[in-house]
Amino acid sequence: MISLRRRLFLILLVATGVIWLSAVAWIYQVSRAEVEHVLDTRLQEAARMVDSLVAGHMPASPAEPVVIPGGETSSYERQLSCQIWSLDGRLIARSSGAPDEQLAGPAPGFSERVVDGERWRIFTVDDAAKGVRVMVGDRLGLRDQLIADLIKGLLWPTLLVAPLLGLLIWVSLGRGLRPLGDITTALKARDAEDMRPIDAGHAPAEIRPLADALNTLFAKVEAARQQEREVTAFAAHELKTPLAGLKTQTQIALAASDEEIRNGALRQILSSVDRTTRLVRQLLVLAKLDAGSLTMPVTPVSLGDIIDEICAISGPTPACRIVVDPLLYDRRVPTDREILTIALRNLHENAVQHSPAGGTISWRFTPDGFGVVVEDEGPGVDADELPHVRQRFYRGRSRSPVGSGLGLAIVEVASARIGWSLHLENRAEGRGFRAELRRVGNAIPA
Numbered sequence: 001m002i003s004l005r006r007r008l009f010l011i012l013l014v015a016t017g018v019i020w021l022s023a024v025a026w027i028y029q030v031s032r033a034e035v036e037h038v039l040d041t042r043l044q045e046a047a048r049m050v051d052s053l054v055a056g057h058m059p060a061s062p063a064e065p066v067v068i069p070g071g072e073t074s075s076y077e078r079q080l081s082c083q084i085w086s087l088d089g090r091l092i093a094r095s096s097g098a099p100d101e102q103l104a105g106p107a108p109g110f111s112e113r114v115v116d117g118e119r120w121r122i123f124t125v126d127d128a129a130k131g132v133r134v135m136v137g138d139r140l141g142l143r144d145q146l147i148a149d150l151i152k153g154l155l156w157p158t159l160l161v162a163p164l165l166g167l168l169i170w171v172s173l174g175r176g177l178r179p180l181g182d183i184t185t186a187l188k189a190r191d192a193e194d195m196r197p198i199d200a201g202h203a204p205a206e207i208r209p210l211a212d213a214l215n216t217l218f219a220k221v222e223a224a225r226q227q228e229r230e231v232t233a234f235a236a237h238e239l240k241t242p243l244a245g246l247k248t249q250t251q252i253a254l255a256a257s258d259e260e261i262r263n264g265a266l267r268q269i270l271s272s273v274d275r276t277t278r279l280v281r282q283l284l285v286l287a288k289l290d291a292g293s294l295t296m297p298v299t300p301v302s303l304g305d306i307i308d309e310i311c312a313i314s315g316p317t318p319a320c321r322i323v324v325d326p327l328l329y330d331r332r333v334p335t336d337r338e339i340l341t342i343a344l345r346n347l348h349e350n351a352v353q354h355s356p357a358g359g360t361i362s363w364r365f366t367p368d369g370f371g372v373v374v375e376d377e378g379p380g381v382d383a384d385e386l387p388h389v390r391q392r393f394y395r396g397r398s399r400s401p402v403g404s405g406l407g408l409a410i411v412e413v414a415s416a417r418i419g420w421s422l423h424l425e426n427r428a429e430g431r432g433f434r435a436e437l438r439r440v441g442n443a444i445p446a
Helices: 004-053 140-176 178-188 208-255 259-291 303-314 337-354 407-417
Strands: 066-068 081-086 091-095 109-115 118-127 132-139 298-302 320-324 332-336 359-365 371-375 420-426 433-439
Touching (some): 004 132, 118 140, 178 208, 208 259, 298 337, 303 320, 303 337, 303 359, 337 359, 337 371, 337 407, 337 433, 407 420, 407 433
Parallel strands (some): 066 091
Antiparallel strands (some): 081 091, 109 118, 298 332, 371 433, 420 433
């Protein structure tokens, strides 16, 4: 693959060449027009000067036309050819370089004509008082040669300067791309654990966005790795406790001769299994949400049906009463059912865990129709802890014995995936907690 330096070098070299050739073409056109204008003016001046030198009354034409001496030289003025004709069509005199054939027709002014295989530009002056017609012309090939010599004078320096220009462009690109090379060298020298930001303080403005993007990527990778370490450490810690409890309670159940003690140990085993199962499930769900591996088919769903499904899977909750607003069954919401179910299930489990015996958990739409609300009658959350309850593994002071601190974090991630937002607050009555999921941008359709 071609390097950036070589690509820029070729682009600049080709662009410079195109600009230079365009300039030469433009100079050629302008120079040609100017040269033709100047030479035409010299033709006029020469023809009128010859006419002014002709005697007032020309004698009868001699047997042979007079040849004006003076061969052609490198001077343009000596390249001009002149003919003097009588008005009745007899050649009176001509310059030594002029052909015997008449250069132009009888019409005065400028004309062009091919004579002896060469194309001529002629200016004709008729002098009726003197009875003569003066023709002065030059070969158009001579004009083309003059312009070609001018262009060659421009191109030769170009051919000499082009290698030097290419060398300067190459060296300049090397110096300009040096900060990019320095960043590359610094990155190659790092190990896989080094996620420090790149120092782009002295980098050019064009490279700084790349450095900023890399620094942002490093920060995201470091955050993801830190999160992975936290999840692993927390999972190891949280699983160690119920597994140790399982072993202990199993030993008690096996050794106990009393049926009540054995049943108590079995109940503890069941509780530990439930806690471990919920923790593993939450960790798997969170991993799927973070990886974006869950699909997002948008279909109209009934919130009431989803809540009933969650309650059926969770099993009966004799300690509290579940109240679902009938409107949740009547209205359908276009969204991803799988991800919305994850969010609502974790809100429901969170409310169940913190509800007191005999408490009520109620589900309903918000009055403005923009969201769905779940309220419990638990102890709520202290004001200083409210901003932190969405953080992963944060359990607070009023922690549940089976909680893991992942429920609200999962709701936060899941709701963001489907364009919803999570709002948390203590109930205004002074006891209980209120969680609200709101659709961003538009209300839930009636």
